[in-house]
Amino acid sequence: MDWKRLDSARRNAEPLQVDLIEAYAQKRIKRRDFVKRGTILGLSMPFMGAVIAACGSDDDSSDTTEGTDASTGTSVAGGSGAAGGNLIVAIQQGDSSTGLDPVNMLDLGTYNVVSQSFEYLVGVGPDGNIAPTALSTGWTPNETGDTWTFDLRPGVTWQNGSEFTSADVAATMDRLVEVGNAGLDGVIGAGAVDASDPTKAVFTLIEANGNFPVLVSLFNAQALITPVDFANGDTLDARPDGTGAWILDSFDAATFSAKFVRNPDWWGGQTPLDTTELRGFADIGTAVTAMQSRDIDAIQQFSVIGGEGLLNDDSFTVLTPPSANHRQVWFNLAAPDFAQKAARQALAWSLDRQQMVDTLFAGRAEIANDHPILSSLPFYDPDAVEQRSRDIDQAKALLAEAGIENLQVTLQTGDLQEVPQLAAIMEQNAAEAGITISVNTQSNSTFYEAGWCPELYGVESSDPATLPCESSFAFGIVDYGHRPIPDVYLGSALATGGVWNSSNYANADFDAKLSEYRQAVDVEGQKAAIGEIQKILWDDVPAVYPYFYNYLSGHDESVGGVQATALGHTILSSATKG
Amino acid sequence: MLRFTIRRVALSLVTLFILIFVVFLMTWLTPGDTARRLAGPFAPQERVDALNEQLGLDDPFFVQFWNLLVSVVTLDFGESFSSPGVQVVDLVQPALWNSAKLVFLALLLTLPISIIAGVIAARKKDTVLDRSIVTLGLASASVPEFVSGVILQYVIGVRLGWLPAISDIPDGTSPLGQIEYLLLPALAIVAVYFGYIARITRAGTISALDADYARTAYLKGLGTTQVLRRHVLRNSLQPTVAVTGTQIGYLFGGLVGLEIVFNYPGLGRLIFRAATTPDFPLLQAGVITVAIIFMICTLGADLIIAWMNPRARMNLGGS
Numbered sequence: 001m002d003w004k005r006l007d008s009a010r011r012n013a014e015p016l017q018v019d020l021i022e023a024y025a026q027k028r029i030k031r032r033d034f035v036k037r038g039t040i041l042g043l044s045m046p047f048m049g050a051v052i053a054a055c056g057s058d059d060d061s062s063d064t065t066e067g068t069d070a071s072t073g074t075s076v077a078g079g080s081g082a083a084g085g086n087l088i089v090a091i092q093q094g095d096s097s098t099g100l101d102p103v104n105m106l107d108l109g110t111y112n113v114v115s116q117s118f119e120y121l122v123g124v125g126p127d128g129n130i131a132p133t134a135l136s137t138g139w140t141p142n143e144t145g146d147t148w149t150f151d152l153r154p155g156v157t158w159q160n161g162s163e164f165t166s167a168d169v170a171a172t173m174d175r176l177v178e179v180g181n182a183g184l185d186g187v188i189g190a191g192a193v194d195a196s197d198p199t200k201a202v203f204t205l206i207e208a209n210g211n212f213p214v215l216v217s218l219f220n221a222q223a224l225i226t227p228v229d230f231a232n233g234d235t236l237d238a239r240p241d242g243t244g245a246w247i248l249d250s251f252d253a254a255t256f257s258a259k260f261v262r263n264p265d266w267w268g269g270q271t272p273l274d275t276t277e278l279r280g281f282a283d284i285g286t287a288v289t290a291m292q293s294r295d296i297d298a299i300q301q302f303s304v305i306g307g308e309g310l311l312n313d314d315s316f317t318v319l320t321p322p323s324a325n326h327r328q329v330w331f332n333l334a335a336p337d338f339a340q341k342a343a344r345q346a347l348a349w350s351l352d353r354q355q356m357v358d359t360l361f362a363g364r365a366e367i368a369n370d371h372p373i374l375s376s377l378p379f380y381d382p383d384a385v386e387q388r389s390r391d392i393d394q395a396k397a398l399l400a401e402a403g404i405e406n407l408q409v410t411l412q413t414g415d416l417q418e419v420p421q422l423a424a425i426m427e428q429n430a431a432e433a434g435i436t437i438s439v440n441t442q443s444n445s446t447f448y449e450a451g452w453c454p455e456l457y458g459v460e461s462s463d464p465a466t467l468p469c470e471s472s473f474a475f476g477i478v479d480y481g482h483r484p485i486p487d488v489y490l491g492s493a494l495a496t497g498g499v500w501n502s503s504n505y506a507n508a509d510f511d512a513k514l515s516e517y518r519q520a521v522d523v524e525g526q527k528a529a530i531g532e533i534q535k536i537l538w539d540d541v542p543a544v545y546p547y548f549y550n551y552l553s554g555h556d557e558s559v560g561g562v563q564a565t566a567l568g569h570t571i572l573s574s575a576t577k578g
Numbered sequence: 579m580l581r582f583t584i585r586r587v588a589l590s591l592v593t594l595f596i597l598i599f600v601v602f603l604m605t606w607l608t609p610g611d612t613a614r615r616l617a618g619p620f621a622p623q624e625r626v627d628a629l630n631e632q633l634g635l636d637d638p639f640f641v642q643f644w645n646l647l648v649s650v651v652t653l654d655f656g657e658s659f660s661s662p663g664v665q666v667v668d669l670v671q672p673a674l675w676n677s678a679k680l681v682f683l684a685l686l687l688t689l690p691i692s693i694i695a696g697v698i699a700a701r702k703k704d705t706v707l708d709r710s711i712v713t714l715g716l717a718s719a720s721v722p723e724f725v726s727g728v729i730l731q732y733v734i735g736v737r738l739g740w741l742p743a744i745s746d747i748p749d750g751t752s753p754l755g756q757i758e759y760l761l762l763p764a765l766a767i768v769a770v771y772f773g774y775i776a777r778i779t780r781a782g783t784i785s786a787l788d789a790d791y792a793r794t795a796y797l798k799g800l801g802t803t804q805v806l807r808r809h810v811l812r813n814s815l816q817p818t819v820a821v822t823g824t825q826i827g828y829l830f831g832g833l834v835g836l837e838i839v840f841n842y843p844g845l846g847r848l849i850f851r852a853a854t855t856p857d858f859p860l861l862q863a864g865v866i867t868v869a870i871i872f873m874i875c876t877l878g879a880d881l882i883i884a885w886m887n888p889r890a891r892m893n894l895g896g897s
Contacts, residue, residue: 253660254851282838443854
């Protein structure tokens, strides 16, 4: 231990950052977790490198940058890397009725298009974690974690020539608050950003939040910074602008295809490519075929089922960015089918998760344990609950004990990727425990509107405070995209009154632990609260979480410098082709 | 002929009016809050209410229907719901043009091959050649075009790499280059319609060859080619013309599966997207466009038949 260097680091850090340094110095957290957490708290890579060097080696062999390879979602520059050219990326055809509206968009295809021109306050690093690679060059929390100051990147201009300032950030946040953005709901209120200094955006939170920078990063997809005079409902195609590397040249709404040209005034310098084209595909199978025939250069996302041709193609580079993507099998507790906890637990025990992972993902997934906490998160508690694995006897005993006979339910799903097959496996698994499931699959957009949370589409709830999604289907499967921290999964989908709480789950103990987790500014505090949350969810089973699956993206071997995120972004500012 | 034409056009207009009403009724009865869908799930209720008023979604039933009729007449369906700021006509027009290109190429390939095959089969009735044509036609017609499309796409597009596997035509592609992109979906259509049209042509030709006027022509000493050209084809092709006329309408709007498989921006895919979004103005415009094409094609087919066969004119009150 180099105490002199460590003391020097302590003296130059804010109180919350000092706590983290202490935790690492005392070996209470691993190096990888120190880097992840330090990034969130605004520590720079050289600073963390100095702390790690001062503390000497530990049990974690990973270095601070974690490399730049396909397993982080970033491809190294490939081929000759020649300058110029056009790159065609197959993307999911946006099915949102809102068009290219950065505030109201809901699908990965739209995220990808809109984020080519608009940028986030906090970007992503080559290791797949958040990093000061976008409109903020760094951030620091105050001592209590309820005020965060973001330094804005100097010299950034909008594509219309005006200067980017903190007023743009303040206006954007107000718009997000106005529409109840899921990531920021309950975190900030109107007027949360002090924009008196045009080079700094100072956020005052409703309560302390140790993960706040993630909530204004690209992992809150709608948090793209738009100009101060942008209005809720304005779309990128109607009003092309942005601070990003690409200028929207044309957008064909019928095919959901967008063409971009290089932004010569981008703060990041000149992009290697001249132009890019994001081409919408209604069917993922067609996109895979187009990739196989090389009619396109890259593909935003594909599945293991139907994507075998790409996975076995030596000239195709597979990108697997870190992913907490999962499916949530919800039980609407306001409906009678699964009102009894025993019925929910019985269903959870009846499921063969290994079969799901093997059959649906050829092993490219991680078994989950009926809570949305990914095991690689620094605050995940591996000892909180046992891993639930298939136990038909246990399932039958639970049903018998509760006096439940001939349980017959309808499982509602959208036709998204492997979801219908997941439903089919559940149907077979549950039958052995005496639960009869009939599956009803419909188009994903219809499914969303008809039964995920119809209250989002204007249906009135009798009690929005506790039954935010009263009209949800009694039993259904919904998809959740990647978030590096589980705040949205917990707050929006499970907290009392959460905007996406299709389970209508209302548990005061859970809400209290969630509040503790949010306000904890150190890993140990977060872990203590999350461990309790794991226990509550595992026991209550407001929803089944069968697995977390790998996000698959990729491109031809002649392409390089592409970075994918598991939330649908394909970052092309450093991409090369040829 | 003029009276016949006027009468047929009038009938078409009545049919169109009924169809417009049915389309309107279907969209009007669709449950859900349209303005909420457009504004997005996070939008405040005030904005949703304002949108309802702005789009006339609060108007009475007959006012909304009248507005749709006006839209059809003026070709102004307003803005698309799913693409705010974009006029519906600007979405339908390129899709219609794309469908027209694909349909034209498909018919250009299908009709000569099928008609020649049908006539040959009729001439060689009950021979191995006849049975081969009929069997091949039945087999190819029984496979949906999107299935044969996938097979063609994989074999010719992916494995052999002879043609583009998808039909997304890059901007600036020459007309000849565009054919390259359209050939695979067009071949998938040929596979389905070859059997259908060849069999109809065969049946019509057999019937015409058995007719008294054909026998008389032979007895006059005319050769087979002359009999076919002067007497038989004019009558035997009438069912073929009628069927082709009705199928063109389908080809414009019904190739959803094929257009998705080839990622081709045709009218079928546009209508499908409008129906699933749902984007009512676009859906109404798309369906009504297909209906108009359908009527124009059937009207055209009737006029051709009437020109070919005076008795058809008489049956419909012509002279």
